[in-house]
Amino acid sequence: MLLPGSDPAAVQAAARRLADGELLGLPTETVYGLAARADQDAAVAGIFAAKGRPSDHPLIVHVLDADGAEPFADHLPDVARRLMDAFWPGPLTVIVPRRPGVAEAAAGGHATIALRAPAHPVARAVLAAARELGVQGVAAPSANRFGRVSPTLAHHVVEEFGAGLLVLDGGACEVGIESSIVDCSRGPAQRPTLLRPGLIGRDRIEAVLGEPLAEPDATAPKASGTLAAHYAPTARVRLLSAERLALLVASAAGGGALEGVAVYSRAQLPAWRWQPLPPDPAAAAHELFAVLRSLDAAGAREIWVEAPPHDPAWDGVRDRLSRAAAAFTD
Secondary structure (H helix, E strand, O other): OEEEOOOHHHHHHHHHHHHOOOOEEEOOOOOOEEEEEOOOHHHHHHHHHHHOOOOOOOOEEEEOOHHHHOOOEOOOOHHHHHHHHHHOOOOEEEEEEEOOOOOOOOOOOOOEEEEEOOOOHHHHHHHHHHHHOOOOEEEOOEOOOOOEOOOOOHHHHHHHHOOOOOEEEOOOOOOOOOOEEEEOOOOOOOOOEEEEOOOOOHHHHHHHHOOOOEOOOOOOOOOOOOOOOOOEOOOEEEEEOHHHHHHHHHHHOOOOOOOOEEEEEOOOOOOOEEEEOOOOHHHHHHHHHHHHHHHHHOOOOEEEEEOOOOOHHHHHHHHHHHHHHHOOOO
């Protein structure tokens, strides 16, 4: 069931569903989430079952504000509070020590928990209404089957899960890729670590912290969207330099080898279908998942993508494309 997120009655109905332990398709500024109240393990189990997601792969808990984070955190380290003050509400997730006995299923059984305050007005309205019903936060991974392309439009969610799921339509997601994730859980002896890049880049995070972020290592906690192969459409994705892409198209043109091959690049190339890649990283992030979904729906058998520039501003887009391409090997 698709309802307008601008309708206060729909928001109240959504909050009631969450309070009753049911699932909800929820718009955020990053992607649409498949939401359930985070404090009920049985409700969260419905997310894992619907997505086909391993139960030890932790979810992000969405809260209204820093006060909403308190019930889930054993404590909030100073570095986490500084990031929350700087970027909440917004597309940044902090991982902190989890309060024992709370949201174990949402955390995948781990001793840490990932927390974010979304900026989307519909998400915030639902979280505020749900809080009035005793729901402090909701676990909400992307509303798609596990490992597939994230949804950035309400109808993408309906395509994934059918009309039986209540989905609030909040329009196209402004950001278009998932939040940056920073691990703040390992105490003052270890610097925070960027586990997943997003729209909020490393430079902005380090400016707030006043120190460089550490690189992930084997001791870093598990986090959403960090598997090697992820965000993949049905079509095979190949990530290629601009030069390699142009050579491949030129060598395949004229012989029918490009039938069913879509190209997503800055320069126009004579493929079966060409989609222009925006030169601005924020614009590319905004449309990325929608483009992959549309090319899939058009019947592409392969999607050849021009690799983004090696510029920190492109880290989030490059990360998603690299994981989408990792699902297939040459």
